Amino acid sequence: MSALAAISPRRKRTDLMFRSLLLGATLLALVPLVLVIYTLISKGAGAWNVSFFTTDPTGRFFGDPGGIKSAMVGTILIVAVAAAIAVPFGIGVALYMVEYGKGTRFAGIVRYFVDVMTGVPSVVFGLFVYIVLVLTKIGGGFTAWKGSVALALLMLPVVTRSSEVVLLLVPNSLRETALALGAPRWKVILRVVLPTALPGLVTGSLLAVARAAGETAPLLFTAFGLAATSANLGGQMNSLPIQIFNDVQKAQDRLVERAWGAALALVVMILLLTLVARVVQRRSATA
Amino acid sequence: MEASSLNARGDRSILERSPLAQLPDRATKWILTGLAALILVIIAFFFIRLYAEAHPAFAKFGVFGFTFDNDWNVSAGIFGALPLVVGTLITATIALMIGVPIAVATAIYLTELCPGKARGPLTIMVELLAAVPSIVYGLWGVFFLIPKLKPAEQWFSDHLGFLPFVGGSVAGPSYFVAGLILAIMVLPIVSAISREVMATVPVEHKEAALALGATRWEMIRMSVLPYSRAGITGAAMLGLGRAIGETIAVTLVIGNAPVIGNSLFSQGYTLAAVIANEFNEAASNPLHRAALIAAGLVLFVLTLLINAGARYFVRRAERMGGINAAKGDAGARVAAPGAAA
DSSP: OOSSOOOOHHHHHHHHHHHHHHHHHHHHHHHHHHHHHHHHHHHHGGGOSHHHHHSOOOOOSSSOOOOSHHHHHHHHHHHHHHHHHHHHHHHHHHHIIIIIOTTOHHHHHHHHHHHHHHHSOHHHHHHHHIIIIITTTTTSSSOHHHHHHHHHHHHHHHHHHHHHHHHHHSOHHHHHHHHHTTOOHHHHIIIIIHHHHHHHHHHHHHHHHHHHHTOOHHHHTTTOOOOSOOOOTTSOOOOHHHHHHHHHHHTOHHHHHHHHHHHHHHHHHHHHHHHHHHHHHHHHHHO | OTTTTBOTTSOBOTTSOOHHHHHHHHHHHHHHHHHHHHHHHHHHHHHHHHHHHHHHHHHHHOHHHHHHOSOEETTTTEEOOHHHHHHHHHHHHHHHHHHHHHHHHHHHIIIIISOHHHHHHHHHHHHHHHHSOHHHHHHHIIIIIHHHHHHHHHHHHHHSTTSTTOOSOOOSSOHHHHHHHHHHHHHHHHHHHHHHHHHTSOHHHHHHHHHTTOOHHHHIIIIIHHHHHHHHHHHHHHHHHHHHHOOHHHHHHSOOOOSOOSSTTSOOOOHHHHHHHHHHHHTTOHHHHHHHHHHHHHHHHHHHHHHHHHHHHHHHHHHHHHHHHTTSOTTOOOOSOGGGO
């Protein structure tokens, strides 16, 4: 035996008890994940077949309810346009905060309000876009691009904050070297800072896109409706979350089955995006 | 600047760029600053428009009356949002009471106890909870959780009716189910931020506790938890902000009854759910629409206050971490919004 005093049985018991409790809580946290994924696959995979992905919802009260082609096309288009707005905007703001505004009061205020935007519920963004763009009938009533604007507002703070963190990691020596060699500031940003930070920027943007792709509430007030496949951003457009929401509320078995299939498709899309983001991140970490 | 770069003859210094070559530099700076300023403009505009559109409701019922009157009656044109505010607070409270202890326990387990090999996969699995969209949780809640939980809830209600807020018949969709779903959605956020905060606990504190003979749990209780208390509080508040604003999942499982239910298992309504649900019928009724937008404004202000509080706590934890980190590890940094996790 060692010279150290042995730990009393009571303390040992307490230690064991709390360690098991912590392990138990961790496993408990995974129960919903397992249940959700299990239910999704068992109910959703049954709905999947070729026609499920190649037909539009028919809207008929009996018989074949149709598939989710228009919803998938709509989600991809709306989210792509949202990303095209939010990613450059967000990275631009992050570049300002890191490259030009570092330590200034203005940059501090901007950062504060970006944080404020992070906390704004998605439904409020939806309302805002509805008030500003839909009610005023700019370019028609409900249109897909307005949905993209709402999603972009949602993605913007996420892109900005994650980009800022990554840009701060770019070593200052790199910037100074380039400046000392006579490169103008904009060239330093374009040729040194951005390429160095690229994998992190891609990861942050993809995660923001993945988050926005599953949002329902902002689209409810903006892109809304239309069952047929459409590539017209100036008109109404279907999307996976809206399709699921409508099907659930009708509460008919065949529509609910389609909702499960659509939900599985949506989760697979989001997981793929998340996976790509993680791979990019890992690759940059090992390089 | 101008003067110093001129030589005696008034020409440019040979090291200075021509005005034309300076143009892209200036343009970049102004464009980027403009983008940053645009964010402030959007938020100011956001607030003003929201207030202006909500004004008819506030003008009719008063800001105080709208928020705290217990009568939401669309057909009578009376809009008092108290049932919605109460529903929002009840569901968020349930979510925090269930979600935060589990999230913090998960964070402690993953940072302090978990064997190295299992840590990565377990962390990813907890984070995956955040990747499932709100609508999918709603779908799962309606067709899986509600039918499966109902017998258990009814048993609970029948046998433990002496407890406050328990008893009576179980509705199916209820405050409790909504709170449970919110707990699941809040869990990964709270857990991620708690983990980051716990990672900033100086290793000296932990080693000192262990060297003095503390068991693992005693070390956690005496050095990890006190050190990360502020950060965990902040994490819980960010979770609260998320729970309050969550819309679609709650709309599907709360029952959408605009009254204050008398038990945990009765149907209710939340601010966010009422907006999503009544939005369509409100399109033709300006007062109804104004009331919904006012509900959005109340929600916005509520989340604003909560998030400001959360940021205060997380930043305090960050600063505490910063003081110790200055000695060695400068990378200890807490990302305030866990949304990217």
